[in-house]
Amino acid sequence: MDEKTIKEYLNRCSKCGGCMAACPLFAETQMEPLVARGKLFLIKNYLDGNLDLSKKMMELMSLCLLCKACTDQCPNSIPVDQLVLSIRQEIAQHKGISFVKKNIFQHFLQNNGRLNIAAKMANLYQRSGLQWLVRKSGILGLLGRDLAKKEKLLPEMAKVPFRAQVPKLISVSNPQMRVAYYTGCVTNYVFPQTGHAVLEILRNHSLEVVIPEQWCCGIPALASGDEGSTVELAKKNIKAFQEAGVDYIITDCASCGSMLHEYADLIGSGDAHFFADKVVDLSQFLAEVVDFTPGDKEIGCVVTYHDPCHLNRGQGVREAPRKLLKSLPGVIFKEMKEADRCCGAAGSFNLTYYDLANKVGHRKVCNIKDTGANVVTTECPSCIMQIRHLIELEQIPVEVTHLAELISKSYGGVS
Ligand code: SF4
Ligand code: SF4
Known part of the structure; x- marks a missing residue:
């Protein structure tokens, strides 16, 4: 997005505060710089030359789930996530990105061979007993705050991709x-x-x-x-x-x-x-x-659905998953409160801001619990990892699964 367009959007903000009720981060922190109105104020002041890209400014710009909930509520339809992304680009251009991220984005993601090797090594770490040893020794707790907790977010890698x-x-x-x-x-x-x-x-x-x-x-x-x-x-x-x-x-x-x-x-x-x-x-x-036809095997569960931000607000897909779920044999569908509220995963947000992401996710877990469902399903692997982690932490007896896996059960499931 060019600077002229960014400024046009910034000028549209009437400071009405309509975004405050929607922002999951504001709900947990009550901090004005984390809500859309505050972020837009900071970006405008940066572009007007009143603020520089200080450490604090960079941190505040990284504190966004890019969940688009504010845009959904904004009477002036300001694409806040796009504006935040534009400023993150500006930060990357002027301050660079971390050595680790640079390597991942430029040398691993662009090269499937290297990515396969990295995944294999992660799998070996988990299966060789090294992960067990690291966890048992408590060494991660000594190396950094939250490192031991964050390590548990590392999902079990597939033996073969x-x-x-x-x-x-x-x-x-x-x-x-x-x-x-x-x-x-x-x-x-x-x-x-x-x-x-x-x-x-x-x-x-x-x-x-x-x-x-x-x-x-x-x-x-x-x-x-x-x-x-x-x-x-x-x-x-x-x-x-x-x-x-x-x-x-x-x-x-x-x-x-x-x-x-x-x-x-x-x-x-x-x-x-x-x-x-x-x-x-x-x-x-x-x-x-296509003319969707489920299988005839009874699944037998009470299920609720979590709307991923990037599917619901990102692609406008809301009714389709519910329609499919309601057509599955032996499935009772229960709508949860705030089904479209972010779970806190937001890419690697939950790794960077572990405690805050869990606070955001706690509300999701409460809403899941209130439905009485024994299965929660969604269509974003990143949300699945976050919700599973939270459910494990809070010890709730609910299975978290991808919609595709639930549907496939009606055909007999995959072995
Ligand atoms: S809802 Fe939109 S116009 Fe109102 S304060 Fe938030 S960003 Fe600005
Ligand atoms: S995108 Fe989400 S987290 Fe970011 S300001 Fe808007 S509502 Fe808050």
């Missing part, structure tokens, strides 16, 4: 359509069972599926102000999926889906628009594109 477990083309007889599957990094490296569930659903709808070589969508880099890396990743993905020749590109991850849609504005080329137009979330695809 999902894309290495399946062929690049999954054929069916008499396909009604040819689609591509964008697996996202978390499904690939952490939750391969979600990937298998997605394939089972698509197979049951007679769809030929292509899974081309693909790269991270770029959202972690963009959220840290590294637009250059995001553009590189976007170009790689657009090229890879263009060659697949498909009708739709299906995603099971709300954050990836939202980012893939943004390639159109980010790159601006005809190819980028063509790519972005084909991207569709799994639930939307099932509810609106």
